[in-house]
Amino acid sequence: MGERKRNRSRVKIYLDILESIEKEESARLTKIMYSANLPYDRLVKYIDELKTRGFIEEVKDNESRFFVLTEKGKVFIKEIRKIESFLKGFGLSL
């Protein structure tokens, strides 16, 4: 008997990335990498997925690349937080 150890789900990783961008308003890849606790190669893969889904946008400023949340991304964060609250009621997590 014991608490089941589980990996973060894809949705949880999405949420962690989006929350780190939301916290900074516009975040660099390195910052997101540390906040979301992801290695570079996996982060790039998830960032591409989030861009394709229209949750984030890439902004180029001189040599730097920043990521910002879109309106769709903000709505998605709200929805995922609602799901998280519901899951917590039954002892579940994302």
Place this chain on the structure above:
Amino acid sequence: MTIINQGTGIPLVYLDLNAILDVVSAIIGFSVSYVSFKYNRLIQETVLNYISMGFALLGIGLLMQGVLMLLFAFNLFEFPGDYRLSYTSSVFYLILQLISYAIIAIGYSKETYWPKESLALPLAYVLFKKKQYFLLRTFIFDASQLIIIFFLAFIVFLGFLVHSRDKKTFSLLVLISFSLMLISHIGFLFSSLAFSEYYYVISNTVQFVGFLMLLVFLIRSGHIG
């Protein structure tokens, strides 16, 4: 002055009240089921399947019972004449509740410290003894209540483990809800043993408050309102 229903001999206000409480509880049960179903499609969490299925069956049972009470209240059912029908639907309602709580217990145990295999023995026993179960006739109500109380006690225990781990308002609301459902079923058993429709109404009200706690949970977690 209390108006007595001619067919059942039960005060009309009790039938009306029970019907309303059952129908509203059913709607709340369906809402929990729908939210779980919706989220399961999104995040593919098996436990949500169990919760969704369990609450959907609870909702169907409660709705059936509520409609039955309304039929009695409006004299659309003749109690002595339709005794077999009312007996069958009440047994069906209890079996639905029994299955729902068993499903919720299995689903819940998948996520907590307790292994789901711990439920295998009582479930196997119930399935093995199903023939004797249907031969119990009127004692089937009390026997079903005892099994439901067992499953609910298990769910409350798991809910307590979940809440002691998380200490979140959401898990507390779910724990309170299941605890009230457990108390209500102990009350249903007592009302059946004491042949008291008064205790039945009180127990049904406690069960309704349990479902209201689930509604508060849905509102607080941002799903309604």
